[in-house]
Amino acid sequence: MTENTSPGPGAALAGDASGEPMLRVEAVHHSYGTGAGAVHALRGASFTVRRGELVALKGRSGSGKTTLLHMIGGLDSPRTGRVVVDGTDLSTLGESELLELRRDRIGFVFQSFGLIPILTAAENVGVPLRLRRAEPRAREER
Ligand SMILES: Nc1ncnc2c1ncn2[C@@H]1O[C@H](COP(=O)(O)OP(=O)(O)O)[C@@H](O)[C@H]1O
Ligand SMILES: [Mg+2]
Structure with missing residues (x-):
């Protein structure tokens, strides 16, 4: 890992002295497949979520909601762009660190x-x- 100073499990609500958002999604592009058959599921998604903020993601079926949630949860990685969870760029994490993120920091309720x-x-x-x-x-x- 690089200069990750992210707090340990359970520290997420311990205050916001850093001013770092809980989540930063920066120019995330993702596609499935390649060439003429490629499906561009995300074309430059960008937003931030503050600590404690409640956010609903809306969009018609096929608009990329599940793809985006997979990126945020470290289940898949974007073709380009960055996902930063509590100051940690997910692209800097290896498989076992992503596993810890999913176990300790991200809760998923699947459809x-x-x-x-x-x-x-x-x-x-x-x-x-x-x-x-x-x-x-x-x-x-x-
Ligand atoms: N594993 C996959 N392989 C190929 N195309 C996919 C895959 N998952 C999703 N897609 C396509 O990506 C687009 C976005 O899908 P998805 O993220 O599931 O949207 P939503 O959750 O908003 O319905 C859709 O066109 C969908 O068909
Ligand atoms: Mg979906």
Whole structure:
């Protein structure tokens, strides 16, 4: 990793002294496939999200919402442009660091799958906390 000074898990709400936005999406382009058959899913998406800000992303089916969320969650990387989560440029992270980001910092509720049916809603929410071996008490509180 480069000069990443991003705080550890759980520090996201600890204040905003740096003034760094929670999320910066900068001129993100992404396409699927190549040549004449390429689908340009994102053509220069740019925006920032402040700490604690609630944002809804709207657009018709096929407009690139899921593609953009995959970029922000480190599940896929843009062809060009940058995604910076809490000061960390995701392009500087290796696979295991991206895994930690997804486990500790980014929560995804997928449209059509991802819940474990034998667990309660609260237990499902607690799964990533179990994976990072959070104390049961801290997990319950969260
Ligand atoms: N894995 C893929 N391979 C090829 N084309 C894809 C793939 N995923 C999405 N697309 C295309 O990219 C565009 C954006 O899709 P998507 O990000 O899923 O939009 P939304 O979530 O807004 O419906 C669409 O034209 C879609 O068909
Ligand atoms: Mg979608």
